[in-house]
Amino acid sequence: MITPQNILRHEFTGLDVRVEQAQNQYLNGISGLVAMETRNMIFIKTETEVKKVAKKGVIFRFTLPSGKRVDVTGTVLIMAPEKRISMRIKR
Numbered sequence: 716m717i718t719p720q721n722i723l724r725h726e727f728t729g730l731d732v733r734v735e736q737a738q739n740q741y742l743n744g745i746s747g748l749v750a751m752e753t754r755n756m757i758f759i760k761t762e763t764e765v766k767k768v769a770k771k772g773v774i775f776r777f778t779l780p781s782g783k784r785v786d787v788t789g790t791v792l793i794m795a796p797e798k799r800i801s802m803r804i805k806r
Contacts, residue, residue, distance in 0.1 A: 731777070
């Protein structure tokens, strides 16, 4: 079960996401479903296309299946998804 406390250790594919704040102003407000994730990018499927958003310099707002919203700084996500899922998170 995905919670705000353990979101970094879960797969993002299929979650609702919105770009809350980005260094590139044209990325602000992009929202949709996470289609895919790589080391440096998150691919967001919008109503019309798939947008590539770099993780660096972006704050993402994920909506969990429970309806809770969690803001995550993209910089902490810069790593291969399979490594992030298996890493230990310091609290």
